[in-house]
Amino acid sequence: MIPVMPNMTGIALINKIKSMKKVLLASLVFFLWMNASAQAKKEKAVAAATESLRKVMVDPDSMILDKLISDKLTYGHSGGHVDNKAAFISSLLSGKSDFVTIELSEQTISVSKNIAMVRHKLYAKTNDNGKPAEVHLLVLLVWQKLHGGWKLMARQAVKQQ
Numbered sequence: 332m333i334p335v336m337p338n339m340t341g342i343a344l345i346n347k348i349k350s351m352k353k354v355l356l357a358s359l360v361f362f363l364w365m366n367a368s369a370q371a372k373k374e375k376a377v378a379a380a381t382e383s384l385r386k387v388m389v390d391p392d393s394m395i396l397d398k399l400i401s402d403k404l405t406y407g408h409s410g411g412h413v414d415n416k417a418a419f420i421s422s423l424l425s426g427k428s429d430f431v432t433i434e435l436s437e438q439t440i441s442v443s444k445n446i447a448m449v450r451h452k453l454y455a456k457t458n459d460n461g462k463p464a465e466v467h468l469l470v471l472l473v474w475q476k477l478h479g480g481w482k483l484m485a486r487q488a489v490k491q492q
Contacts, residue, residue, distance in 0.1 A: 374440045377447040377474055380481040381438070384472075388430045391423040400483045401475065407487035409468050431456040431463075445476040452491065467491040 380399060387395045397420070404416040414422065422428040438451035449472040457464045473485040 370442060373442040373447070373476075377440050377442060377449060377481055378438070380474060380483075381435070381440075381449050381451075381472060384483060385433050385435060388423060389433055391420075393420060393424060396420045396423065398480070401477070404483060405485045407485075409466070409488040409490045426458075427460055429458040429460075431458050447474040447476075447481065448472070449474065453488070 383395065384399055387399065400416050400419070402416055404414075404419060406414040406416075406419045408414070419428075423430075433453060433455045435451045435453055438449060441448045449470075451470055451472075453466070453468040453470050455466050455468075457466060467490065468488040469491055470486065470488045472483060474481045475484045476482075
C-alpha cells in the first residue's frame with residue numbers, strides 16, 4: 332500500500348504512483364540485466380573449462396587433469412565402461428585411451444547455481460593402444476563449481492546413430 336500524504340491532490344498522487352512505477356520498473360530491468368550478465372559469465376567459464384578438458388585429453392597432463400576433475404568423477408564411455416578419476420587419468424597418461432584430435436560441435440551449456448550441464452557432439456581421431464580409429468559421440472558433461480573453479484563431476488557418451 333502506498334502511503335498517502337494528507338495534502339496530496341489527486342493529480343499529485345497519480346504522478347507519485349507513476350514515479351514509483353518507473354523506479355520499480357528500472358530496478359527490475361537492472362536486476363534482470365545483472366542476472367543475465369552473471370549467467371553469461373558462468374557459461375563462459377564452463378565453456379573455458381570444457382575447452383581445457385578437450386585440450387588436455389589430446390595432450391594429457393596429470394596436474395591439469397587433477398585440477399579439472401572432481402575426486403568423485405564418474406566417466407561413462409560410449410561402450411558402457413565407467414571410470415573413476417584415477418582410472419580416467421591413468422588411461423589418458425598410459426595411452427590406453429589416446430585422443431589424437433578432438434573436435435566439438437553443437438555445444439549447449441546450461442547453468443543452475445553451481446551446477447552446469449554441457450552437451451555437444453564429439454568427433455575424434457584416436458589411437459587407443461596403438462590402434463587408429465575415429466569416434467562420433469554425443470556427450471553430456473556435468474560440472475560443479477567448487478573452490479572457485481569448475482570441476483568435471485560426470486561425463487556420459489553415446490555413439491551417434
